Amino acid sequence: MQKIGVFVCWCGSNIAATVDVRKLVEAAKHEPGVVYAADYQYMCSASGQQLIKDAVANYGLTGVVVCSCSPRMHEATFRKAAQSAGLNPYMLEIANIREHCSWIHKDVESATEKAVILMRAAVAKVNLNVSLTAGKSAVVKRALVIGGGIAGIQSALDIAEAGYNVDIVEKKPTIGGKMAQLDKTFPTLDCAACILTPKMVEAASDERIRIYSYSEVESVSGFVGNFTVKIRKKSRFVEEDLCTGCGLCAEKCPSRKTGNEFNLGMDKRGAVYIPFAQAVPKLAVIDPAACLHFKTGKCGLCAKNCQAKAINFDKKDEIVEEKYGAIVVATGFNPIDPSPFGELGYSRYPDVITSLELERIMNAAGPTGGVLLRPSDKAHPKKIVFVQCVGSRGLRGCDKPYCSKICCMYTAKHAMLIREKYPDTEVSVFYIDVRTPGKNFDEFYRRAVEQYGVHYIKGQVGKVAENAGKLVVHGSDLIMNEQVEIEADLVVLAVAIEPDESARKLATMLTASMDTNDFFTEAHPKLRPVESPTAGVFLSGVCQGPKDIPETVSQASAAAAKVVGLLSKDQLTCNPCVAHSDELLCNGCSACEKVCPYGAITYQDKEVNDHGKREVRRLAFVNEAVCQGCGACTVACPSGAMDLKGFTNRQIMAEVDAICR
Amino acid sequence: MKYDYYPGCTLKTKAKELDRCLRASAEALGIQLEELPEWQCCGGVYTTARDEIATKLSAVRALSAARDSTGTLVTVCAGCHNVLKRVNDDVKNDDYFNQRVNNYLLPEKPYLGETRVVHFLELLRDEVGFDEIKKRVVNPIGKKIAPYYGCLLLRPSSVMAFDDPENPTVLEKFVECIGGTPVVSPMRNECCGAYTTVSDPSAAAEYSGKIVDSCVKNGANLIITACPLCQYNLVKRDGRLPVVYFTELLAEALGVKE
Numbered sequence: 001m002q003k004i005g006v007f008v009c010w011c012g013s014n015i016a017a018t019v020d021v022r023k024l025v026e027a028a029k030h031e032p033g034v035v036y037a038a039d040y041q042y043m044c045s046a047s048g049q050q051l052i053k054d055a056v057a058n059y060g061l062t063g064v065v066v067c068s069c070s071p072r073m074h075e076a077t078f079r080k081a082a083q084s085a086g087l088n089p090y091m092l093e094i095a096n097i098r099e100h101c102s103w104i105h106k107d108v109e110s111a112t113e114k115a116v117i118l119m120r121a122a123v124a125k126v127n128l129n130v131s132l133t134a135g136k137s138a139v140v141k142r143a144l145v146i147g148g149g150i151a152g153i154q155s156a157l158d159i160a161e162a163g164y165n166v167d168i169v170e171k172k173p174t175i176g177g178k179m180a181q182l183d184k185t186f187p188t189l190d191c192a193a194c195i196l197t198p199k200m201v202e203a204a205s206d207e208r209i210r211i212y213s214y215s216e217v218e219s220v221s222g223f224v225g226n227f228t229v230k231i232r233k234k235s236r237f238v239e240e241d242l243c244t245g246c247g248l249c250a251e252k253c254p255s256r257k258t259g260n261e262f263n264l265g266m267d268k269r270g271a272v273y274i275p276f277a278q279a280v281p282k283l284a285v286i287d288p289a290a291c292l293h294f295k296t297g298k299c300g301l302c303a304k305n306c307q308a309k310a311i312n313f314d315k316k317d318e319i320v321e322e323k324y325g326a327i328v329v330a331t332g333f334n335p336i337d338p339s340p341f342g343e344l345g346y347s348r349y350p351d352v353i354t355s356l357e358l359e360r361i362m363n364a365a366g367p368t369g370g371v372l373l374r375p376s377d378k379a380h381p382k383k384i385v386f387v388q389c390v391g392s393r394g395l396r397g398c399d400k401p402y403c404s405k406i407c408c409m410y411t412a413k414h415a416m417l418i419r420e421k422y423p424d425t426e427v428s429v430f431y432i433d434v435r436t437p438g439k440n441f442d443e444f445y446r447r448a449v450e451q452y453g454v455h456y457i458k459g460q461v462g463k464v465a466e467n468a469g470k471l472v473v474h475g476s477d478l479i480m481n482e483q484v485e486i487e488a489d490l491v492v493l494a495v496a497i498e499p500d501e502s503a504r505k506l507a508t509m510l511t512a513s514m515d516t517n518d519f520f521t522e523a524h525p526k527l528r529p530v531e532s533p534t535a536g537v538f539l540s541g542v543c544q545g546p547k548d549i550p551e552t553v554s555q556a557s558a559a560a561a562k563v564v565g566l567l568s569k570d571q572l573t574c575n576p577c578v579a580h581s582d583e584l585l586c587n588g589c590s591a592c593e594k595v596c597p598y599g600a601i602t603y604q605d606k607e608v609n610d611h612g613k614r615e616v617r618r619l620a621f622v623n624e625a626v627c628q629g630c631g632a633c634t635v636a637c638p639s640g641a642m643d644l645k646g647f648t649n650r651q652i653m654a655e656v657d658a659i660c661r
Numbered sequence: 662m663k664y665d666y667y668p669g670c671t672l673k674t675k676a677k678e679l680d681r682c683l684r685a686s687a688e689a690l691g692i693q694l695e696e697l698p699e700w701q702c703c704g705g706v707y708t709t710a711r712d713e714i715a716t717k718l719s720a721v722r723a724l725s726a727a728r729d730s731t732g733t734l735v736t737v738c739a740g741c742h743n744v745l746k747r748v749n750d751d752v753k754n755d756d757y758f759n760q761r762v763n764n765y766l767l768p769e770k771p772y773l774g775e776t777r778v779v780h781f782l783e784l785l786r787d788e789v790g791f792d793e794i795k796k797r798v799v800n801p802i803g804k805k806i807a808p809y810y811g812c813l814l815l816r817p818s819s820v821m822a823f824d825d826p827e828n829p830t831v832l833e834k835f836v837e838c839i840g841g842t843p844v845v846s847p848m849r850n851e852c853c854g855a856y857t858t859v860s861d862p863s864a865a866a867e868y869s870g871k872i873v874d875s876c877v878k879n880g881a882n883l884i885i886t887a888c889p890l891c892q893y894n895l896v897k898r899d900g901r902l903p904v905v906y907f908t909e910l911l912a913e914a915l916g917v918k919e
Contacts, residue, residue: 341827342825342826342827342828343827348828463827463847463851465847465848465875466847467847467848467875467878467879468875468878468879472847
């Protein structure tokens, strides 16, 4: 029989305001096995933990139940306290009476009743708990960074600087991400390429960093410290070790119909191309969908002209398998397509463009060589209207509910740069709110208004229409309380940003959680903002939520620090709550093997002694280093042979019985 | 093809041509329209007050009568269509409204929104087909015609489900099938000023003026509409272009106008 102590936490008023903690303590005293029960204002504090340690010593407790917040918050804290008092840490269980009870109920009486039931279940479980010993697993001293934008590059550089090997997997032919497409960056207006490309080169030349460009993560298995990742190196149809990046092939390619992705389709590229002049790695890539050789079997001009003999039309995708101790997700974002917002006419009028398109037009390496010319007739626009919050902060089906965070600042930047370079241009900005919290951000916005005379109009745009060949923006001016119509030569939409489409697939592979907007969820929104709830997976950049460049870089470095902390350990403590199979009950049916998501179960023929009867049977074996303790096999096993340590079938049934009592 | 038909009050007074030409065209196209016996005013304007039922009861009566007849109620006045379709949507999707309306009317069989409300233009597009109409045109209308939708046919788009509210095309396709050249005005889905024409004619004149202005600038010589109030405002408050009902042109094209 266990001697159990029950400790009820008030969590200040978080629990005590809704749950009658005294009543809960009284109820605990009558539970089987309970020899001691007490309550305290903050059980997680040093004095609260001391209360547990003292009770273990004074009452000879063999098991502990703490009625408090979620085990995700403080299970580790309390288990450590129990351990320091001489108990096996797995003899302690948490009854979650905060998230599962006090926070979600209002009525004290029924909340208390529920808290009592949750406490009973935990006590019933502890009565059947046994000591468990955690094993150790080795840490692979290499990190993987998924995504080669500024977030991924910064994380990789920092990990490498700490002395660890790191691989970047980037699905595009070059690293650099969105930042490479930008012209200037707020609030200091440095040229994006000037500050990014040195980092790209640094990443490429660092011997600890390996770049898998034009590659995608195919599958992920394993666990923290020991992930196995398959990477698909997509075929460029160009031998990477031969190509010199001279660009002659791209010059000679006769196919000129494909939109250049780097310039958002505003100019054309060849079927064989180098994404942009500062691409890293600077290698040509053939787009087979556009290539005449792939379509007709003829042409081959690129191969004929290549001095290095690097073109190889028969090159196939390659799969490489690597082991990693930690994974950083840095998959970034994309601007949304504003076509569904029919009132804004993006798909009808060529002179309605997105901010990223404007960014390319303003860029010296862009389709117009940095001269502000509108797409329809390549004329200088004299009147420009910006529309903010397109697709952000909305409730319609095609809207995003969140603020995209970066648009207010880059719109102020665009407006300012245009007024600076072309002072005869009239610039208006429609906005809902101007949100500029950030160092030197509001000052920047005020400069746009006060110094550069940008006309800010508080109100939304209801329609962009063409009238007799001129674009007219219909909107409301809430401060003047009137409807306004402004003629425009160019309309720029500050569209919402959304996580890259690869993120959801990747989240499934990593068993990392996401929110309803497909942003990766952090382990704790305040205290663990760069870690995913999945151990060993870290978050960097916009994949976790909208961010500007300074914030992205800070988070990337923070994620790198977490990775370095993990990789600096030689061994990690394993979770002892793993499955095991009772060989006398196992009938070798393979049901468990089929449901195991981690590939932890194998079958072996083994001689067993079944009550004196000796025979060779096919039996399930669990690889404890691979098992994550999910429990799927225990449910699937028809003969009841599979059981999960720490969550045995008997324990679960005892909890259910206690709840139903 | 037999349907119940709801003309509405205005079609018996100011917009007789809308009604007469619709009936003539329907007959020529083999569509049998039975005027709903003892129909009442649709309510005129859909009330957005959540607790309002009184002004919606007559619409429910019409919908319920159509349910017990052919099951499809054809409308043509944009105002009536908007009210009937939205009230039908309320009955179907708002349990509270549904319950109160049925408690009030106490019909033999509770009305649960079973009737399909179809605008005559939708009927032409989806059940007759513009290609079929094109074959029957005897007098192609060789004019530059600006379709004008107004608000009531298109919005709220989730309920009306008539066409893309920002970039509608059904009237343009209609114009093409009767041999006209559609002139697309960006103002074709804007409000004409509606009932402000009574309380503040200058406001209606401002709104209608912008619409007609845009049609003139884009080179139209005629505007078509499905709404008697729009027709009134565009002619009475502006008047630079003739404004006719789409059924008038249809009847003319089919050779059944006189």
